[in-house]
Amino acid sequence: MAVDAISCGRFWKYVITAIVTIGSVFIAEESAAAADAQMAPNTKIFDELRFGASGSIQTGHDHEAGVFPEVEVLFNPFGYNPTDGWKDQLLRPRIHLGTSIGTSDSAATQVFTGLSWTLTHSNGIFTEVGFGGTVHTGNLDDWTERGPMLGCRLLFHEYAGVGYNFDKHWSLMAQVAHSSHANLCDGPNAGMTRAGLLVGYKF
Template sequence: MKAKELDNARTIIGMMVFGFGCGVSSVGYADERRPPGWLHEVKLGVLHHDTGGLWSGFRRESGADFNLEAIFSPQYKILGGFIRPALGGSVNTAGDTSKLYSGIRWQYDHASGIFFGVGFGGAVHNGDLHLQHYDRKALGSRVLFHIPVEIGYRVGARSSLSVYFDHVSNANLADANEGMDTFGGRYGYRF
């Protein structure tokens, strides 16, 4: 692994640990049907990095992303599902753009075990802001909007398997806005 890639990975991991610590220290409330606790679910995944042909339209970067996300217990019931805060990050295996994100996530769980989730929030990344290399996306801003979508199946009371998609971009608020999509699978463990 190159020195720059190692530094980038350390930076992202450090941001994830810091964000996780912030989440631990947050105060919330628990659902009366569940034992009290601050952590609702943890998700681990492997995602295809900068997937072409989706929202951003084309691909420049390579590799896979290892994804880790924590969904916290404070919740608000709306439209048959629950809104909860989430914090996560994706580290790219090829030394390309990695990101740390947070936001809110709405998820609907059907009695059959199938669930659907969508979210909105912000992300910070270590990628290029302007076109400097033809194998790196020009993302225009260090802070981006983050939009995730997930559909999956709950395997028992605690485990789940899902297909996950997320998009980051600056919504044309900066000159460069090539955006980036990831797509893959995740395993979830509910506490």
């Protein structure tokens, strides 16, 4: 009788433990699903399209003539939400991919990509910085050519901008962008510095 009682007690102990374990797993899965469902509306792969133009703000031999048409796409795989607090906005950068097209012999065409951090303020103004890399078609080290001597085909690319959101779709941003190799490869490092305006459409 005592042995049967002990065995019965252990049996029910195992049953209760199994029920609690299964219930815990079920609750955890439901919580994760709810979190994913809550996050899903803010997670958009194709988030924003920008287009505009810029011009060189360098002087002398390093100046690039002409206007640079620009097109940029921002992707949002990390769930950036402009209505979140500033800490959450900084923790969820977007990915940018774009091009700046040279329209003269001394101007380089760039294709760039990297991460963008955007802080949206309550009055509609936003500030943004980006960092990544670029590949370009410019002059590397030939002093007889026009335009800046850039040393390397692959460069760092960073920018800073300030803009205004007219509504939930349209915005305008002024930015300054710079590309150089930070003296990490052989050759000259004049760099490219351009300033311009971009119109954005957020999907």
